[in-house]
Amino acid sequence: MDRRKFLKWGSFLTISTAAAGLAGCSNSDDDDDSDTGDGGNAGPIQYPQGVASGDPRPDSVILWTRAIGEDATAVSVRVQVASEENFTQLLVDELVSAEPDWDHTVRHKVIGLDAGTDYYYRFVSGDSISPVGRTRTAPLENADVAQLKFAFISCQDWSVNHWAAFDELLTQDLDFVVHLGDYVYETVSADFQSGAVESAHAPLTLPDGTVRDDGATYATTLADYRTLYRSYRSDPRLQALHARFPVIGIWDDHEFSDDCWQDRQTYETTDDETRHTPRRRSASQAWFEFMPADVSLDLENPSFDNIQIYRAFRFGTLATLLMTDERLYRADHIIPEQQVGSDIGSRYFVPKSLLSQVEAQKMANAGGQLGPVSILGDTQRGWWKTQLRSSTTTWNLWGNEVSLLRMQFNGTLAVAGLLAQGLVAAIPALAPLVPEIAKALAQDLANADHSSGKPVTDYPALSAVLGQAGIPAAVVASQIKPLLDAQLPPSLLLDEYLLNADQWDGYNAERKDLMAFVRDTGIRNLVALTGDIHAFFAGPVMDDYDANHPQPIMVDLVTAGISSNSFFSYFKSVVDNDPTFQVAKPLIYTEENGVVVNTFNDTLRQFNADWLRYIDTDAQGFATVTLTAAKLSCVFNKLKPLDGGQAPATPAVASQTLLTVTAGTPGVTLGA
Template identity: 65%
Template sequence: MDRRRFLKWGSFVTVSVAATGLAGCGGDDTPTVTPDAVPTPADSFSFQHGVASGDPKPGSIVLWTRVEGDNGKRPVAVKLQVSAQPDFSTLLVNDTLTALPDWDYTLRNKVTGLSAATTYYYRFIVGSRTSPTGRTRTAPAAGTPLAQLRFAFVTCQDWSVNHWAAMEELAAQDLDFIVHLGDYIYETVGAAFQTGKVESRHAQLKLPDGTLRADGASYATTVNDYRYLYKSYRSDARLQALHARFPIIAIWDDHEFSDDCWQDRQNYSATDDLTPRTARRRSASQAWFEFMPADVSIDLANPSFQNIQIYRSFTFGNLATLVMTDERLYRADHVLPEQAAGSEIGSRYFVPKATLAAEETRKMASAGNALTPVSILGDTQRAWWQNQMRSAATTWKLWGNEVSLLRMQIDGTQAIASLIAAGLVQANAALAPLQTAMTTALAADLQTARTGGTYPTLAYTSLKGVLALAGITGPVFDAAIKPALDSQLPPATLLGQFILNADQWDGYNAERKSLMAFLKNQGIGNVVALTGDIHAFFAGPVMDDYDAATPVPVMVDLVTAGLSSNSFQSYFKSVVDTDAAFAAAKPLVYATQGGATVNTFNATLKAFNPWLRYVDTDAQGYAVVTLTADKLSCTFSKLKTLTNAAAPALPATASSQTVEIPAGSASIKLL
């Protein structure tokens, strides 16, 4: 076997070792192709899905392309050239590889023997057809003093929603690499949230196989479905340009397989996840492996759905360790199963906090107090994460984390009391000085009634006492005010404390507390999570225990909005607009003023989650980090919206917010 190359057939990753002194116009150094990879006419093939690079290490990089064409399902010989010069005047790699139909003619080639912190150029050739030129960069060697690191982190790029101008804007920036936190594709097409609001250059998708849902949408089921999605997404010139410009470090979240998935289970209906979908999960994993330039392997001979490991880590000089986790393949079922709640409401979203905590405690107790049945990471990956954090010798420890670590809760009793009190002031402006006292009194009255089982028949004892200060007597209250208040009372189910999203770390609180205790007890500082998934911007400290009387900040979570996906606030707006049980909560999500919709959700979340230092729940965008030994600076860029079904011209950013984290502190400063 050639000393410079070998082929890992089990997962089809080729490896080249960079050499020196190869002439740019010379022939193949030592061609190695499969016997049936016959020469092909140049006009039969193209590189219409572009090129990509990923997983930068100090001495290696993974390069990717796909050959498009038809040669009767035979292998295709593809030449790879790598150079330190943009004109390829001197070649470091000049190898012939083989694109196989079994892997949809995709190539993943790991080039080793490269120099650290160096820019390289690469291209692929079939006959006289040459791919676009890609530019990539290796990481600085571990321990090397590094003045600065600059990178973007992105997530949630639904082809069928809004626009992709952010990709074009990012490609024009000066970055070392891009972190992609998942939802690179969306497995569902034709869903209600994907209709009507998308740039015209993105045609409607139609899966080759797919499974039809009751609502008329369909979801990817076979490997051909998932391949179709990746090929469709990669057909966009802006995404191609972004990949050709920077190496990417990618992880998946849920939509690369199935919305809010866990292991090999899907969640489209309340009882969906009772049935394993192993073949579907394996198909999704294979397509991700085929289309991502990631330094991982997959074992198709392994019949398990866990036949691939994508959690891995990276080091950038003495400045940063980046730990990328997989928070889908090993996670336990949601603590409150959908079938018990009847739907995702009450199980994954708007979940009673006390019920969630009690069930988590019960599950742990039944497992001998182990975290296994209530874990996102799984036991093996959790131990690996702890070891990565403990052994990191860099100033900063960055965590590529799919779902937010920040507590996001609402006290329904307090919120409803606040809304009713505001209504009283609106009806009688003279009551304005008593608004805070009325809110407190109403919350006490609501809680007393609910606890005593008399809801919705309230005596309003506390509120009467406050109103008496304004000269409103009991008989006047009973005759003129009480009937109006009684008519506004929401369902009792809205009273109490709720977790907004139990699909993220709030739904796995015991494991989050365990991880924070580990960092705190080990004295590991300067830990910052880079997070996606939730389609909103957030920044805040992650506490050792959010339910403690005095929570202590341990690390920081920075959450970026989706590149194009519908916003977090829009989801809750849909709920309060369409579900009668939640209609009373509408003012907590949005208001209508002068015919315009005003976001009140930001203020609601801040009111009940004081650790949230920055919140924008109605946004699309991306985040760029500038890292030095002294501080981490992160700029959240919020994008302009569609105009006449067209993406905005550059600059696409409508506004930005920069937050700063000083080294040695789990605090955040808004600039």
């Protein structure tokens, strides 16, 4: 390979400049471009994953396809771009090569385009013509943009539920789509993928893969990850979405490994003691090959972080969009799995006080630095602050993988409430005293003897309340105490917990640092667009959730997954199957006449009412946004469930919830 060709393919991004009035011939002087037809391909060419565009800027866009021939050799195709769908006037007609080293994918950047303009593109090799894609450039940086419309999506597990969301998105007139990660799932046949799935999605298999003890297989090699992307992009609905809208994407964890950090996997308690650099690099390369993102990959760099995907976009004077990478640079979870022997207590259901203590100790050991307790890493955090400090747009949007909203749970208060309700059910005359009884039970549980692993108490505070109601202490001791004792949970549940320390709740010091920066720098109208957690949430992000009077700084809007099983379903599975947590079942759901009733929403609202302004923990769906200088209007689109093994017919949206963020106010209003 000569030096010129190496420079062309070294970072796997070819570039051409749009020029008006081409007569259908190549405008390139590359050595490879002497043939103006099919480039000498041996036979017909196929485009099995369709076409895509991404990362729109005022003068450029990335175009993508995967072109395969009858053998494994390189395939020559022409990239054609026009202002009209009939391609009578070509602006680009460039011969490029789909190389086997890059899985026959093409990533081509077109520059010299007009701002805020629709373009059509296709790939041509002789008589083999790809589907036609439409893309749209961003407006000029100083343009007075009246409105932007876009969607943000995440978590599209091939193996559960359905992808009717993409059909719904195709009915929208959007400027672009933001994808927040979990574009593919690295596992097949995992427990969380055991639910019903539409018949259009056959079971996936991996050419290599590693089988876990639980029977799941996870992608391990470059061939595995490429297989996932090829399979996901074989779905015609996802192809159509990419062909219609430019996508601005980042990854989350499942593009590499569930709950990953850097090049560490976390399937088993001791997994992340070992680096998995080749696996991480393979996952990054496959993402790079299949996503139309304006980023570069350095295969000569032997490290796990040989790619940078965080980047910024600007849409006139209306909005800046920052896309961050919250996996490649993050530190280990504050409480390592090895310390507690499980992901419970490390990543999930983590005692809040313990996490705070360990975080403070790690920072003290690092001289007060955030590096050991960071999601973003020092360099990216500095970039994030610099971008916001220099922003002059009305709105600042943050493509943020994991939620910034506090999701806490007070086990003592929750169990006391359940016990009070149970007591009233047994003695209905006590109904007027429910608040006092719950408060007394909380006091008794807090003061109980927990040395045996289960609370032991004579319920003195409760006895005092019931005594005022005419129930003597002897009756409390002989009749009510045994009734309550039979319902007591293990003592470990009687604490204050954070539900998910894999998200920003687990990296509280850095979150406080970012919010203090936003507050003190005077940055206004900052809104995070978030995915990951398979539920709809919305609310203000506080400067310090643990302060006596926390102040709102920005807004977090969290979309449910396209198809992944819901946040609620995971907690339901826990209380159904783990004896330790079965006593908490009423906090997650109840059953009425055989119908499951979600109580998890109310449980979360009870302990997070100041910031969780909207909650739907049992949903699949997507979010659409209309942005003007005056307000951001977000619609949470909740999807209908599977219909007899088929995706629901259009309209597949079961309900829509409108949320409004008014410029100048870091808060969320339900409705217009």
